[in-house]
Amino acid sequence: MIIHSLEMEHFRQYYGRQSIQFASSNEEQIVTVVLGENGRGKTGIYRAIMLAIFGDSKLEQDSSEAEIILTNLKALEEQPEGLKSSVTLSFQHNKHTYKVTRTFFARKLPDGSIKEQLLSVLMVNETTNESWSTERDTQAIIRKMVDERVKHYFFFDGERIERLTRVAASQREEIAVGIKNLLKIDHVIKSKEVLNKVLTSVKKDLEKHSKGEYKKAFLELSEKEQKAAQLVEQQSELKEQKINSENRLSEIDEQLKKFESSKALFLEREELEKEGVQINNAIASKMEQLKKMNKYLPLLLGEDTYHMTLARLRGEIDSSDKIGIHSSLISQLLENMRCICGTDLHEHTRAHQQLMALKVSVDAYEKNKDLHDLFESLQKLLSYLEGRAETASYIADELKQLHVQQEEVRWRLDELNGRLQTVGEHEINSLNDERNQLTQNLAQINFDSKRLSSEQEELKKVLERMELHVKELKRKSGIREQLLQKHDVLKSSISSITALIETFEQEVMEELERATQQNLHYLLDDAGQAMMRKVKINPDYSLEILNAFNQPFLANISQGQRQVFSISFITALAQVAGGSTTLEMPLLMDTPFGRLSSIHQQGLIEYLPQICSQWVLLVTDREFGAEEKALFAQSNRIGKFYKLTSKGPGETLIKEVDTSELG
Template sequence: MFVRKITFENFRQFYGEQQIEFAQGVNDRIVTVILGENGRGKTGIYRGVLFGLYGDRALEQDSDGKEDIILTNIKKLEEDAKGARQGVTSSVTIELVHEGTVYTIKRTLLAYQEESGKIIEQIKEVSLTYKEQVITDKEQVQAMVNDMLDERVKNYFFFDGERIERLTRASDQQRKEIAVGIRNLLKIDELIKSESVLQQLNKKLLSDLEKTSTGDYKKKLKEQLVNDEQIEQLQYVMNEAKDKLVALETELKTIDAKLSTYKEDEQLLLLRKSKEEMVEQKRVEYMKVVEHLQQFNQVLSLIMAKDALYVVKSQLEHVMGTMSEKEEIDLALIQKLLHDLTCICGTSFNKGSKEYAQLQSLESRVENRVAKQEHYVLLTEINQLIGYLDGKEAELAHRLEHVQAKQQEVEGLEQELEQVNKRLVGSDSNEIAQLNQKRTFTYEEKVHLEHALTLHESDLDEHKQMKEQIELALRDLRVKSGVHEKLAKKQEAVQKSLTCMSHMIKEFERKVVAELEQACTENLAKLLDESGRMNIHSVQVKNDYSIEVLNSYGRSFLANISQGQRQVLSLSFITALAQVAGNSAKLDLPLFMDTPFGRLSSQHEENLLSFLPQVCSQWVLLVTDREFGERESELFLQNRCWGKFYMLESVEPGVTQIIQRPPGIVRSRVSRSGGVQ
C-alpha cells in the first residue's frame, strides 16, 4: 500500500483546500520531504492521515493531559462565529493504492463555535470509493481500511523525535510502550479474551468443587482459591503502580522542560540529571548482586546447621570408638576359620589357644564394624558436607561484601544527589525553588514506587511457585478424595485448556520477540559506524520488555553507548517493529518520521539516509531546516530517492500554506551548533 495524495479542506492549519502528492516510487524515488518550522503543521499532516483512515481525533502522544484537540481550522471557525453561524465543514481526503486498486477515502467534520467560545466538533460522514463503488457505511469502511493497514499497528508507521528518544531509556514508560507494541503485533486479541474467559470459568469451577468437597482436598482447594485471589490482586496493584510510574516519569519530564528554561541553573540541572542516571545504573547493579546473593538461599540453612554437624560428627566418632573403617576382613571368613580350627595359612590350632582368642577378638571387632556400617556412611557424608560448606562460607562472605559495596555506592550517590537538589531548592527564584521542590517530591515518589513494585514482583513469584505446588498436591488428593467426578473432570479439562492457551500465547510472543531482535540487530548493523559495530553485537528484548544491547562477549552494554548510538538503536527498533508488523523486510506501507535526526553523527545520519530508502516503499520525512540542510539534501539527491518536496510557510497566525518545490539543496538558517549559516 502507498498513499498517492492527501487533500485538506479547512483542516488544522490548512485554510481552504490544499493538497500534497506523495512520491510513489517511480524510478525508485520514494521520499517525500515536508519542511517547516515547529507549529507550521508537520504533525498536522500525519494527524490528517490517521483521521482520514481511522477517524482518530487524537494521536498517541496527545494522551498526556493536553486539552482536546481541535481539528477544524480556527480562522474559518472565527469567520463563521462572526457571520451566519452555519458551522464549518472540514475534511480530509486520502487517495491510496492497495494491491493495484485505487481507493479514495473522505472523512468530514462539522464544527461550530458557541457564543461562550467553546468549539463543538463531530464527524459528519465518511465514504470509500473504489472501482466505481461508493461505500458510506462507517463499519464497512473501517473493515476495508483495516484489511489494508490493521488499526492495531497503525502507530508503528509514524515516529517522532520524542518516541525515538524514550525508547532506549530504561523506564516503565519505555517498557510499557514496547510491551503494547509487541502485543499489537501479535494480533491475537480474541485469543487473549478467550484466555481471560477460561480463567474466570476455572475460578468458578474451583469454587464449586470447594463447596462440594471434604477433608484435605477441600482445604487445598480453599488454599488455591485464596492464592489465586492474591495473585490477581498483586497483578492489579502492579499494573496500577506501573501506570503511576509512567505518569510520574511524564511529570518529571514536564518539570525538566520548564526548568531547562532557566539558564542560570543549567549546570546544576545537568549535574542532577547525570547523578540520577548514575543512581539508576547503580541500583540496577545492586539488584543484580542481590539476586546473585539470593541464589544462596538454598545453602543458607545448611551453613546455619554447620555447628550441629560438628556435634553429630563428634558423637559418631565417639560411638564408633577406635574402630578403623579400613578393616575390610569378611566376617564369614573369620567364622569359618574358628569353626575349622585352621588358620588362613593352613596351620591348625585348638580352642582356648592364643590364636583362637585373637580370632575371637577380631570376630568381635568386625561384628561391631558391620553393626555400625551405617554410622560410617553417615560420618562420610557429614565430612563431605562440612568440606563443601567451608568453601560456601567464603563465597557467601564475598557475595555479602559485594552487596554491601554496591549498597554503599548507591547510598553515596543518593547523598550527592540530595545535595544537588538542596542547592537547586535553595535557588533565589521562587518559581525555580517550587519546581525543584515538586521535582524532588515526584522523584522520591517514583523511587518509593519502584521499590514497592520490586517487592510486589518478588511476592508474585512466590505465589506463582505456591500455585504450582498446590496444583500438584490437588492431583494426588483428587484421586484419593470422593469428589464430584464430573465436576472435577470438567475443571481439569478447563485447567488443561487454560495451560495450553497460555503456553501458545507465550510461545507466539517469544517468536515475535525473536523476530524483532533479529530484525533490529540487522538494522542496527547497517546504521552503526565501524566503531559501533565493533562494540555492539546484538539487541535483546528482556523479559520486562526493556531493550538491551550486548557486546561481543554477550554482556550488557547499553549503559556504555553514546547518545547518538542510542538514537540509532531506537530507529533500528522502530523500523524492526514496522518490518515485523508488515511481515516483510521491505515495508509495503508508508513510513512517516518527524524530526528523526536530532543527535545523529554525520556517519550515522549518512547510514540512515542510505538505509531507509532500501527498506521502505514510501518514506515521508517531516523536518525543520535546522536538521535538514545542504548536507542532507545533497545526500538524498545523490541517492536518487527524493521524489517530492514541500515547504510549510506561515501566512498568518494559525494558517499555513503548503508550497511545492522541486527537490534541491536546502540551505539551513541555523547550523547544528547554533551558528548562522
C-alpha cells in the first residue's frame, strides 16, 4: 500500500479543507517530513490515515476512557447546530488506485456536550470504477490489503520507543502482543477452545458411564486438571497485576524526575530537621541539669548573708576555745583530785593549775557552744555552695545559646518549607508512599508467582503419573470403546494444536531476532556492533542484548543505544508483519530522534529508506534542527516537506515548504 494524499475537512486541528501529498516509492525521494510543535496536530495526521482506512476513531495509545472529538472545535462553535467533517485518503495497492472517504456529522447539545456520528463511508477503485458504500464492504476490501491485527506496527512514537527500552513487564507485554498478532492464527486458537469445550463434555460422559476404580481415578485426574487450570489462571492474574504495578512504578519514577531540581532543598531540610532534633535534645539535657540545681537556689540567695554572719562570728568567738572536752569531766577530776591518767593531784601544783585553766576554757567554750556550732555549720554550708552559682550561670548561658540556635533553625525550616510548597511536596510524599507500596506488592507478587510455578511443576508430575494410571485402568473399565477413543483423540488434538502454536511462535520469535539483528547491524556504529552482538527474545517475551561473551548486556548500554535497539525491533515487527524485508505499508514515526546521537541518526536516515516504500516523519523543530536537515539533504531522500503553523486556538495550517530549505 502506497498512500498518495490525505485530505481533511474540519478534522481535529485542521480548520477548513487542507491536504498533504506524500512522497512515494515511485521516486528515490520517499520521505515525507511534517514539522510542528507539540499539540499542532502531527498525530492527528496519523489518526486521519487510520480513520480513513480502518474507521478507527481511537489510536492504540489513547486510553479507553478518553473521549476523542474528531470535528474541529472552532468550526463547530461557528455552526453548533450541525457540521460535517471528513477525511479522504488516496492510495495505491497492487497497481490499483483507491480513494476512501469517511464523513462525520457533529452538533453541540444544549448542555455543552458534543454528539458525533459517522454519516457515510465511500470507497472507490479509481482504476476499475468499482465502489463500496457500506462499512462492511469497505472493511472486506481493506482486509485483503492489510491485516488489521498488525496495523499498529507501521506507526510508532516516542512513547513506544521508550516503553521497549524498559526492562520491565510493560516491555514483555508489548512484545508478547506483537508476536501474538504476527502469528495470525486466530482460527487455530478458536479451534483449540472449541476442542477444549468438547473435551469437557466428553469427560462428563466418561464420568457418567465409568465405575469402580477407574471412575475414582478418573475423577481424581479431573480434579487435578481443574486445579492445574486454576493455577494457570492465577498465574495469569498475577502477571497482569505485575504489569500494572511495574507500569505504574515507571510512571511514578518519571513523575519524580520532575522534582529532581528540588532534591537539594529536601536534603537541606532533612539536615536542618536533624540539627533541630539535636538542639532539642541538648536543651532537654540542660533543663534537666538546671532542675538538679533547683535545690541550691534558695541557699544561694543567702550566700552573701552567710559570709557576713561568718565574719561577725569569727570576731565574737575564739575558734581556739574549742577543746572538745565536756566540763563535767574536768569538774569530776578536780573533785577527785586525780588526773585522767591516774596521777594524784595536789593543790597549787602545776598540774592542778593547768587543769583549772582548762576548766575555765571549757566553761567559756560551753557558754558559746551554739555560736561555735553555727560557725561550723556556716563554714560547711559555704564550702557546699562553693562554685554552684557559677555552674548554674554557665548552664543558663548555654541554654540561652541553644534557644537562639533553635530559633534560627525554626526560621530556616519555615523559609525552606515555604519554598518547597511551590514544588508539590505533598505530591512527592504521596508518590513516594505509593512507590513503596508498589515495591512491596511486586515483591509479594514475585513470591506468589514462584510459589505457583513450583505448585504447577509438582502438579504436572502428579498429572503425568495419574494419566498413566488412568490409561492402564481404562482397558479394564468396560466403558464403550467409542467414547474412550473420542476422549483420546480430543486430548491428542489439543496437544498437537498447542505444540503447533508453540512451534509457530518460536519461529516468529526467531524471525524477529534475525530482523532486529540485521537492523541493528545497519544502525549501530562499529563500537556498538562489537558491544551488542546478538538479539535475544526470552521465553517470557523480554528483550535482551548479548555481548561478545554471550552475557546479558541490555542494562549496560547507553540511552541512545537503547533507542536504536527499540527502533530496530519495532521496524523488525513491521517487516515481519508485512511479510517482506521491504515494508509494504507506509512507516510513520512520531518524534523518533529524541535521544539519538548524530551517528545513530545518520544510520537511521540512510537505512530506513532502503527497507521502506514510504517513510513519514512527524517531528518537532527540537529534533529536526540544522544537523538533521543537513543529514537528510545529504541523503537526498526527502520528497515532501511540510510545516504545521498555528493560526489561533484549535486551528493549524499545513504549509508545504520547498525541500531546498533543508540545505
